[in-house]
Amino acid sequence: MLTEILNTNEFLKQGKTILYPTDTVWGLGCDATNFEAVSNIYKLKNREESKSLIVLVSSIFMLKKYVSVPNKALEILKNTNKPTTIIYNNPKGFAKNTIAEDKTIAIRIVKDEFCRKLIKRFGKPIVSTSANVSGENTPKSFKEISQPILDGVDYIVNLHQSKENIKSSTILKIVGEDIQVLRA
Template structure:
């Protein structure tokens, strides 16, 4: 069903370029989360300081475990039993671009639930960045038609799916403390 769009997006991601795509929350600007060059492009597009971190999307727990070596069982249980988009801030990530990792050596990662995103990430074999499709400081667009022309003009490929849908839900954000405790950042 998504084969054509996945193939077009894959070509862009593999070239360290940037896509605009629908996620399980809002429209996102995305790239290879292991490429500093691609991530830097996103910071430029959003006119955003590199000190502000970005959310990373993975297709499942198996991929998550490649980038986060220590995941408490409580987090795995939570991820297996939630139906809400949930981004979790983890300590000490490995294998990701340095500029997606916050200065305190943490990164926010979400196991994506959107079927297109899941298939795209699975086919790509690596995590992708997901940051809202707006210039830093501006409001987050709730649907495709609210995305600023400057954003549309600055990405390398716009996925041609779900352009009529309105989606204004943000992900829940949790943080895993060093002791394994789960702290709610945004509900």
Template sequence: MPETQTEINKCVEILENGGLILYPTDTVWGIGCDATNEKAVEKVYQLKQRHDSKALICLVANDVMLEKHVEQVSDLAYDIIDLSTKPTTIIFDKPRGVAKNLIAEDNTLAIRVASDKFCKYMIGKFKKPIVSTSANISGQSTPKSFQNIDSAILKGVDYVVNLHREKQNSSASSIIRLANDGTVKIIRD
């Protein structure tokens, strides 16, 4: 695992300096940055050519980090996280401690507890949540493999992780909206 550790260290260095990384996630290749850094989040929106009213997903390393950035994590949320057979992103009410331009207009944030080992270790070492958005220009299709990533994205990030580039990624995560009042809505299956 020395190469993995080297990649993690490089990513953490870039993230700490407000830079963007391109990295393999538990779903598709993602563009990431420090989810608590408003300027870094703005760079992601610019790179994707996406309006910042369209919210981004955030990855955390574990339940403890999740609880730190959400006012209320229900038992149902833990059940979904523990029992899901595929990566599942949950939209939570009242996020806290993240960049303001990452929070949707209705005061929600989409968060996924990373299941990919590389992501878990990297986020754990960074000690803060990171943005995770598909590695494509807004409106274009999500690349299914590293080879399909647009050159504008590759050139627009500060670091490209040199692991799992041969991996054919499955699909985007499921997205479920869990309101604090108990309302559940499936956004993307």
């Protein structure tokens, strides 16, 4: 695993795109602070830049460097075992094409050991979006990822390629004291 972390980290530092296993489905990723790298993810997915992406961080400590974390969000994060993405207001330090038009960003503290260690070593958040062309079904395993995606990324992580994940993360938005479930 260490070799894959080191290799992947080098590609991320160079602003390259990666295909990697997450705590949910296989993801396309890059440095979430690099505008050009994020643009390349949108091109690879054939996705409009107005549609936002999820960003992964390694810890609550890293999360707090980029967004103000409401107490309600902290409570949710400390009490969930399921991959949970929360939408935060007014992020700072991200590439502007990771931020939605309403000045929000979707962030998940990743549970997967590889992802957590990779992000910690990289020292910055990384983009995580499903490994498919926009409009196609989300692949549930590595073998379901389409050839244009495989050919289009700069680096493919050689871990967990036989593992099957069928569930995306829950997405929540906190508005005042209310919690809105955007994806269960």
